[in-house]
Amino acid sequence: MELAARKERMLSQHLMARGIVDPAVLRAMAEVPREAFLPPGMEYLAYEDGPLPIQDGQTISQPYIVAYMIEALKLQGGEKVLEIGTGSGYAAAVLSLCAGEVFTVERIPSLAHLAGQRLRELGYGNVTVHLGDGTLGWREHAPYDAIVVTAGAPDVPKELEEQLAPGGRLVIPVGPTQHLQDLVRVHRDRSGGLHQETLCAVRFVPLIGAQGWDD
Ligand code: SAM
Numbered sequence: 001m002e003l004a005a006r007k008e009r010m011l012s013q014h015l016m017a018r019g020i021v022d023p024a025v026l027r028a029m030a031e032v033p034r035e036a037f038l039p040p041g042m043e044y045l046a047y048e049d050g051p052l053p054i055q056d057g058q059t060i061s062q063p064y065i066v067a068y069m070i071e072a073l074k075l076q077g078g079e080k081v082l083e084i085g086t087g088s089g090y091a092a093a094v095l096s097l098c099a100g101e102v103f104t105v106e107r108i109p110s111l112a113h114l115a116g117q118r119l120r121e122l123g124y125g126n127v128t129v130h131l132g133d134g135t136l137g138w139r140e141h142a143p144y145d146a147i148v149v150t151a152g153a154p155d156v157p158k159e160l161e162e163q164l165a166p167g168g169r170l171v172i173p174v175g176p177t178q179h180l181q182d183l184v185r186v187h188r189d190r191s192g193g194l195h196q197e198t199l200c201a202v203r204f205v206p207l208i209g210a211q212g213w214d215d
Contacts (some may be wrong), residue, residue, distance in 0.1 A: 003035060006047035014049045014064050022071045028097035029067050034060075036122060037088035056108050059205055060088045061150060067094075072171045072185055072199060073146040075099050080141065082163065084134030085150035085207070089115030092127045095148070102127045103141050105134035107209060135209035137163040144168060152181040152204040156196070157211035164188045171199075178206040178213055 001009075011030055020026060035046035037060060045052055051059040061069075070091070073081070078100040083092050086106035092115070096102045106112035109131055116129035130138055134149070135157045143165035149172035156172055164170050168188050175181030183199040206213045 003043070003046065010047040010049070010063055015067050018064055020064070020067045020071055022098075024075065024077065024098045025067050025071045025094075028070075028094045029063065031097060032090065032093045033122075034063065034090055037090040037093070037118065054088045054111070055114065056111055058087050058108065058111060060090050061204075065202065066091045068200075069148055069150070069171050069183070070095060070098055072183070073148060073169050075146060079145035080165075082138060082141070082144040082147045082160075083150065084137075084147070084160070086112055086115045086129055087150065089119045089124075089127075089129070091148070091150055092129070093119060093122065093124050096124045096127045099146070100126065103130065103138050103144075104128070105130045105132050105138055107131070107133055133209035135159065135207060135211035139163065146170070147172075149173065149207060150204065151207035151212070152178065152202075153207040153212050155211075156184065156186060159211055161186060161188075161194060166190050166192060173202050173204045173207075179203060 035043035051062045054060050075098045081099045081102050083104040086104040092104040112131040119127045136159050142163035145165050145168045147170040152173040170186040173181035174184045181202050183202045185197050187195045208215050
């Protein structure tokens with residue numbers, strides 16, 4: 001099957017049939033070439049229904065999970081978004097088409113470098129990649145209208161809650177072990193109060209850092 005046909009199958013069977021409805025998210029998933037974010041030789045797997053290994057023992061998330069998490073942020077377009085866990089840069093590219101500006105933080109230097117270069121070459125000019133411990137957010141650009149964390153944390157990092165703007169949403173996998181989590185959404189209301197809800201069970205690589213798991 002050609003990549004274009006595989007992408008069509010991803011959109012209809014893996015995303016829409018499972019309840020992804022946000023038109024901006026579906027448009028972005030249709031537009032971003034996931035094959036460009038994979039290690040060489042794996043391009044043909046780009047639109048399969050699962051996560052895939054990338055460099056440094058990390059993963060690029062399943063397309064459905066990427067779409068689900070971005071839809072859960074309830075973006076209208078124009079927002080300032082913080083992503084923790086740049087990985088390949090794929091989710092940052094999808095986010096960049098749904099929001100105004102994307103700041104993304106990765107702790108592994110080679111991944112941050114590769115993702116930054118790739119995003120620049122592909123023309124995602126509203127994404128900025130930062131090397132650092134994302135459990136501490138990125139204070140310089142805070143507050144954020146939305147924050148998405150693409151690695152599993154033992155608890156919601158306090159620092160990320162503090163960097164969430166009034167009216168903003170934070171989506172993060174949280175769980176008692178390093179590989180099994182619930183996806184949690186935290187909403188900061190207009191008067192500053194925080195409200196937490198559980199969305200679904202997920203499985204992510206661990207979030208390692210000062211307010212995450214130990215290395
Ligand atoms: N969003 C990525 C993509 O589209 O390819 C997938 C991310 S992968 C599931 C999780 C990433 O989180 C890994 O690249 C890992 O190195 C990174 N990570 C783990 N702990 C981190 C931390 N404290 N700060 C920043 N990145 C972290």
